Amino acid sequence: MKLLITGGAGFVGARLARTLLARGTLAERKIERIVLADQFAPPADLLADARVTARTGALLGQCAALADEGFDGVFHLASAVSGECELDFDLGLRSNLDSTRALLDALRLAGKKPTFVFSSSVAVFGPDPAVPLPAVVADTTLPAPQTSYGTHKLMCEYLIADYTRKGYIDGRSARLMTVTVRPGKPNGAASSFFSGIIREPLAGVESVCPVAPEVSHPVSSPGRTVAGLIAVFEASREAFKGRLALNLPALNVTVGEMLAALEQVAGQAVRARVRFERDERIAGIVANWPGGASAARAAALGLQADDSFADIIRQYIDDCEKGPNAADALKGLAR
Amino acid sequence: MKLLITGGAGFVGARLARTLLARGTLAERKIERIVLADQFAPPADLLADARVTARTGALLGQCAALADEGFDGVFHLASAVSGECELDFDLGLRSNLDSTRALLDALRLAGKKPTFVFSSSVAVFGPDPAVPLPAVVADTTLPAPQTSYGTHKLMCEYLIADYTRKGYIDGRSARLMTVTVRPGKPNGAASSFFSGIIREPLAGVESVCPVAPEVSHPVSSPGRTVAGLIAVFEASREAFKGRLALNLPALNVTVGEMLAALEQVAGQAVRARVRFERDERIAGIVANWPGGASAARAAALGLQADDSFADIIRQYIDDCEKGPNAADALKGLAR
Numbered sequence: 001m002k003l004l005i006t007g008g009a010g011f012v013g014a015r016l017a018r019t020l021l022a023r024g025t026l027a028e029r030k031i032e033r034i035v036l037a038d039q040f041a042p043p044a045d046l047l048a049d050a051r052v053t054a055r056t057g058a059l060l061g062q063c064a065a066l067a068d069e070g071f072d073g074v075f076h077l078a079s080a081v082s083g084e085c086e087l088d089f090d091l092g093l094r095s096n097l098d099s100t101r102a103l104l105d106a107l108r109l110a111g112k113k114p115t116f117v118f119s120s121s122v123a124v125f126g127p128d129p130a131v132p133l134p135a136v137v138a139d140t141t142l143p144a145p146q147t148s149y150g151t152h153k154l155m156c157e158y159l160i161a162d163y164t165r166k167g168y169i170d171g172r173s174a175r176l177m178t179v180t181v182r183p184g185k186p187n188g189a190a191s192s193f194f195s196g197i198i199r200e201p202l203a204g205v206e207s208v209c210p211v212a213p214e215v216s217h218p219v220s221s222p223g224r225t226v227a228g229l230i231a232v233f234e235a236s237r238e239a240f241k242g243r244l245a246l247n248l249p250a251l252n253v254t255v256g257e258m259l260a261a262l263e264q265v266a267g268q269a270v271r272a273r274v275r276f277e278r279d280e281r282i283a284g285i286v287a288n289w290p291g292g293a294s295a296a297r298a299a300a301l302g303l304q305a306d307d308s309f310a311d312i313i314r315q316y317i318d319d320c321e322k323g324p325n326a327a328d329a330l331k332g333l334a335r
Numbered sequence: 336m337k338l339l340i341t342g343g344a345g346f347v348g349a350r351l352a353r354t355l356l357a358r359g360t361l362a363e364r365k366i367e368r369i370v371l372a373d374q375f376a377p378p379a380d381l382l383a384d385a386r387v388t389a390r391t392g393a394l395l396g397q398c399a400a401l402a403d404e405g406f407d408g409v410f411h412l413a414s415a416v417s418g419e420c421e422l423d424f425d426l427g428l429r430s431n432l433d434s435t436r437a438l439l440d441a442l443r444l445a446g447k448k449p450t451f452v453f454s455s456s457v458a459v460f461g462p463d464p465a466v467p468l469p470a471v472v473a474d475t476t477l478p479a480p481q482t483s484y485g486t487h488k489l490m491c492e493y494l495i496a497d498y499t500r501k502g503y504i505d506g507r508s509a510r511l512m513t514v515t516v517r518p519g520k521p522n523g524a525a526s527s528f529f530s531g532i533i534r535e536p537l538a539g540v541e542s543v544c545p546v547a548p549e550v551s552h553p554v555s556s557p558g559r560t561v562a563g564l565i566a567v568f569e570a571s572r573e574a575f576k577g578r579l580a581l582n583l584p585a586l587n588v589t590v591g592e593m594l595a596a597l598e599q600v601a602g603q604a605v606r607a608r609v610r611f612e613r614d615e616r617i618a619g620i621v622a623n624w625p626g627g628a629s630a631a632r633a634a635a636l637g638l639q640a641d642d643s644f645a646d647i648i649r650q651y652i653d654d655c656e657k658g659p660n661a662a663d664a665l666k667g668l669a670r
Contacts, residue, residue, distance in 0.1 A: 055469050065531050080523040089501060093436075101428075118573070128579055129576045130474065130576060130632065131475050131579070139465065140465060140477055141477075142475055142476075142579075145493065145496075146500075146578065148497050148501070151493050151494065151496065153419060154492060154493055155490040155493055158486050158489055159490060159491055160485065161480075162480070162483050165481075166424060167481070185441070244463055244465050244466070244477075244479065297465065310603050311356065318565040
């Protein structure tokens with residue numbers, strides 16, 4: 001089978017590609033080819049696989065050509081992030097709404113009715129004076145996005161449902177939780193600290209937590225997130241039930257619990273590199289986010305959240321140890 | 336003030352324009368000019384008013400020019416109807432999604448931050464295996480559109496909320512109920528019979544009702560619908576509360592009650608012109624529609640549903656008597 005991963009050079013996309021290449025099959029079919037469409041070139045290890053083709057450039061300009069490929073399956077992960085969309089309204093519309101629309105139309109014209117997994121987001125939820133935000137948002141909580149990013153994700157969920165109803169694709173929308181621990185640098189997103197308070201102290205760097213220890217948040221490891229995307233792809237139309245998007249499983253955890261897990265896994269000295277210094281701007285944004293999410297429909301597909309935040313930290317450490325930058329990334333870890 | 340009504344030559348749009356011209360003011364400001372944008376020319380009585388300008392043509396092609404006008408307020412009613420969108424997927428996307436997007440961007444560029452009332456629809460609701468459809472849908476019922484029409488209306492609600500959040504417009508979305516009694520010919524829409532079973536017998540014509548007398552539906556008279564659009568325009572941002580769309584008030588009434596009201600208002604001979612003959616296709620579509628709607632948020636703005644279906648029929652008869660075709664439209668009514 002021939003697969004397309006948009007955003008295939010990104011953090012989640014590249015991990016998904018690696019996982020699929022290692023499996024060799026998807027939905028019991030052999031993976032012959034994976035096209036990675038992204039504005040950046042994919043990591044070298046992916047390019048080295050003979051089954052991988054990279055298409056580098058803005059997605060919107062690539063959609064017409066992609067229509068000629070005849071994909072059997074698509075993971076549509078490409079997206080401008082929340083902070084970018086708030087700064088540049090047109091960029092958000094173009095990258096997250098128009099590009100999805102163009103991709104759907106290209107697939108409709110190609111006529112192969114591919115299975116289509118869309119990475120939506122927990123950002124579709126938010127408080128609204130008309131509907132108080134529950135402490136834990138469910139699959140069926142009424143969305144009320146508070147950002148352009150969340151708005152476009154939600155609009156695309158409904159657009160994908162309609163293309164599916166008409167038989168043009170077999171679409172499913174999986175709402176991703178905050179994926180942590182992300183490698184690399186802080187990215188300026190308001191949620192960046194959820195990775196930073198683990199990543200920086202492990203690298204021997206001081207980190208500032210801008211919210212109180214009591215703040216709770218729904219998170220997921222990269223591994224569980226990728227497993228969720230694959231399970232949503234492989235679910236039968238019937239098992240999936242209904243046309244609404246589903247929440248991927250979340251570990252609902254407080255900042256205090258995250259840091260306790262860090263101490264448990266990496267020791268007191270690492271934990272001590274995190275200090276609390278309230279940032280009113282970030283704390284205000286985070287106060288509008290759900291403190292947790294449930295995922296009954298994903299559970300019906302056999303998906304579970306990470307067992308503990310300690311497991312999430314161990315996954316990050318394992319990933320670092322396998323990668324080329326282990327010495328730097330784990331400089332703070334006594335071993 | 337300068338107003339734009341898209342779909343301003345249509346049934347609801349023309350009535351809204353007449354009502355506004357007769358009032359002379361909106362939100363305590365004098366109405367200097369009303370632009371009616373529609374693919375068809377407006378009725379002659381509207382064109383005869385010096386305050387009215389018609390712009391005839393497809394909305395999508397007109398948006399750029401409309402941006403130059405600097406409107407203080409917009410009623411965006413233009414829309415391809417549900418049946419058309421199901422037959423022509425691209426037409427639906429173009430007329431109901433792309434046109435709204437282009438209009439919003441034109442208004443954003445114009446920079447006047449107009450009050451913007453969008454006519455959404457009760458068609459955003461539908462049954463979903465994940466969420467049973469309640470007998471009466473509320474403002475906060477989780478939408479699950481079953482048509483492209485309902486999908487695009489819902490997407491536009493969220494898009495308008497985001498343009499509003501960013502301060503580009505002051506948007507509000509009002510979900511219209513089935514507006515009845517519509518004058519003219521049956522239009523092939525699945526809901527057409529809700530007007531037909533009243534309109535045809537009053538004109539002395541036999542009418543077939545394709546669903547059982549027990550079928551319930553949320554309806555609104557043209558007069559109350561227009562009053563609702565105006566009240567939603569005039570509500571302060573604060574009174575409106577929150578960013579979600581609201582349901583306009585509905586009279587939830589069964590087909591049997593509609594026909595009893597017809598007999599009460601027009602007599603037994605008129606009622607006898609309606610016979611029941613089940614149409615499986617139409618009955619199947621109608622079974623997916625909510626049987627009623629509530630409108631708590633509209634009630635907070637002072638809006639009420641029609642008092643009775645007899646009142647709705649009397650409004651239709653009054654309208655006919657004022658119009659040029661009274662003799663034909665009311666041929667079946669003994670007077």
